[in-house]
Amino acid sequence: MKIFPAIDIKNKQCVRLLYGKKENITVYSDNPVEVAEMWEKTGAKYLHIVDLDGAFSGSFKNYDIIKEILEKVNIPIQVGGGIRNFETAETLLSLGVDRIILGTSAIENFSLLEKLTKQFGDRIAVSLDAQGTMLCSNAWETPTNKSIFDxxxxxxxxxxxxxxxxxxxxxxxxxxxxxxxxxxxxSVTDINIIASGGVSSSDDLKALSACNIYGAIIGKALYEGLINLEDCRRDVEC
Structure with a gap:
């Protein structure tokens, strides 16, 4: 199972939100680039980066930080947050982002997703953000009537x-x-599933790995020291 340390960017800082609410914010660093370098030095093989400014505004914002991270680290990064048109997706991929993540646009503009998938193949991922099984859009703020299984x-x-x-x-x-x-x-799809949300212990990671889940994103548990990246890589990463 692949391990993705998470870097969420808001106001040029590395932050974590509680339940995706922008008012429930904890700042962990004023320099997301240094955080990316730290995770690489700790042994991360991949990074998961979200532009929260882009997610909440509907338009990707932090190109400069993404460019600098790409210049400073030598591991693949996947990026999401406010990618809602072809031009934004193409720009990020041309910068060297390994994979981009569509959330709201995948739900509300399926033709865009189809066009991007035809053009860029497996460099396009979809984020299914849900309360249980029911999808939400617009930075998790808008409930929909669609199920993840639909x-x-x-x-x-x-x-x-x-x-x-x-x-x-x-x-x-x-x-x-x-x-x-x-x-x-x-169990109902051949698509690679990456688990996100609530991962808080090595037991969570071992349980996900035992289910043959493709990957897991770890955020707050890493920043709070509840999970040691080197240990969990040794235990579950392949």
């Missing part, structure tokens, strides 16, 4: 290769990952 077959049909499933009710709460639902989603 959309997964449609994603398969256009050859989406990677999906990030986030249980919003767990995110940032250190309450444990939603192992049961992540495993259920993984």
């Amino acid at each position: 959309i997964i077959s449609a994603l398969e049909n256009i050859n989406v290769k990677t999906v990030i499933y986030t249980d919003i009710s767990k995110d940032g709460a250190l309450a444990g990952a939603n192992i049961e639902l992540t495993n259920k989603l993984n």
Whole structure:
């Protein structure tokens, strides 16, 4: 299972939100680039980066920080947050981002997702952000009537290769990952599933790995010292 340390960027800082609410914010660093370098030095093989300014505004903002991270680290990064048109996606991929993540635009503009997948293949991922099974959009603020299980077959049909499933009710709460639902989603699709939200211990990671989940994103638990990156890489990463 692949491990993705998370770097969420807001106001040029590395932060974590509780339940995705921008008013529930904890700042961990004033320099996201240094954080990226730290995780690489600690042994990270991948990074998961979200432009929260872009997610909340609907338009990607932090190109300068992404460029600098790409210049400073030598590991693949996946980037999401406010990627809602072809030009933004193309720009980020041309900068050297390994994979971009579409959330709201994948739900509300399926033709864009299909176009990007045809053009860029497995460099396009989809984030399914949900309260339990029900999807939310617009930086998690707008509930929809769509289930994660409703959309997964449609994603398969256009050859989406990677999906990030986030249980919003767990995110940032250190309450444990939603192992049961992540495993259920993984069992109904051949798409690579990356688990996100609530991962708080090595036991969570071992349980996800035992379910043959493709990857796990770890945020607050790393920054609070509840998970040691080197230890969890040794235990579960392949």
